[in-house]
């Protein structure tokens with residue numbers, strides 16, 4: 315038996331498993347550096363076929379289904395994700411190098427929860443009746459309708475592929491859209507398994523296609539396609555800017571979920587044990603490859619040396635290794651490029667004068683591992699505090715009072731998330747209002763949920779996903795006025 319007998323590796327194109335028109339690419343196991351499987355790469359012609367099938371379903375079987383039926387199908391998707399939870403978690407661990415415990419407790423349940431949440435919305439997408447001044451003395455009856463945007467291209471990164479695919483598919487399908495998904499080259503496997511689940515749950519053929527391939531070929535063909543109505547993109551600010559500019563020329567709708575340089579603010583009265591534990595999780599979860607990673611740790615000066623020591627201790631307690639070993643708390647970074655990039659930032663932090671108090675190197679064995687790393691005596695203007703590293707590297711910066719903390723928290727081009735650690739309810743709400751971020755968490759890191767809007771301010775993106783905001787982002791609002 316070979317890996318192609320076990321692992322999904324073909325395009326899921328208009329309801330059929332097919333080879334790709336652009337050959338194959340190697341999907342590598344980051345923890346061993348071995349090739350897992352050769353995955354089919356979609357060509358521009360494959361994109362045309364998928365988009366045509368998606369377009370046809372907007373006036374086909376899918377369009378004819380009432381919202382309640384779409385909801386039943388999405389609820390079945392959630393059930394099947396739970397049935398296949400172990401397979402999906404193992405595919406994520408294999409493909410991305412993360413400890414299998416993480417997708418088991420987060421990515422897979424979150425994906426199921428997302429489909430179930432949007433199953434509930436599918437028959438509740440309503441408009442409003444709006445009173446007006448009338449029409450030249452005649453009364454009117456005006457109301458709004460929320461209609462599907464159309465064909466949506468969902469372009470997904472590699473760090474949490476199943477979850478982010480669910481965040482895009484759940485609201486899009488609930489609102490009656492059709493979707494072509496482009497997974498990242500580094501992590502197509504769990505989304506390909508999800509494609510089979512969608513079909514089994516009763517999503518009609520053509521409503522969703524999953525097309526692995528190169529960003530510059532498959533992704534670009536979707537961005538350029540005249541019959542794609544919206545791009546829902548999660549990934550780097552560089553590619554996001556490129557997509558936003560390309561979409562503007564054809565007036566495609568866009569949702570951009572980009573990077574972050576999120577602060578974790580530890581006020582003088584914080585519960586130190588909870589703050590250090592939560593802050594370490596915000597630094598090292600998924601090897602720091604999290605858009606909302608809390609990489610700028612802003613600490614009241616009275617606690618500074620204690621927090622630095624405790625975070626260095628937390629770093630030294632991480633167990634790097636085989637993602638399938640239950641003792642492992644940190645796996646590998648996704649690829650060699652990412653490993654080199656993170657090590658480059660660590661070298662830059664040292665060159666710019668920050669004090670390395672933990673980690674800083676790659677272990678001496680195969681796999682794209684980097685030790686959990688903490689820098690102290692740093693300031694907010696250093697490169698390691700300004701640029702998104704997307705690796706397990708935290709920079710600890712002191713502040714003197716809450717106003718200083720807010721100034722530092724906001725001194726970034728990003729605005730995705732922020733965490734505040736305090737027992738003072740007034741300080742918590744005051745800072746939450748003052749910090750520029752799409753999400754603020756108090757006394758916990760990454761308290762995300764399918765019901766809560768998700769997205770960033772400033773360079774962290776445009777638009778929101780999830781909750782009712784996810785439905786708004788996946789619908790066009792039409793107003794109908796009848797002159798009575």
Ligand code: TAP
Pocket residue numbers: 469470471472473474478496497498499500527528529530532533534537548549550551553554556557571572573574604605702704730775
């Ligand atoms: P990117 O390099 O931007 O890739 C994201 C996706 O875009 C991949 O599927 C990629 O394909 C595709 N792509 C690349 N070039 C394209 C093009 N010209 N046209 C269309 N698609 C193209 O990001 P990444 O390295 O996968 O992920 C890391 C970044 O994503 C970080 O900056 C991180 O902060 C951000 N991120 C943000 C969030 C949220 S929710 N805000 C969540 C996760 C990650 P290939 O894989 O084939 O290159």
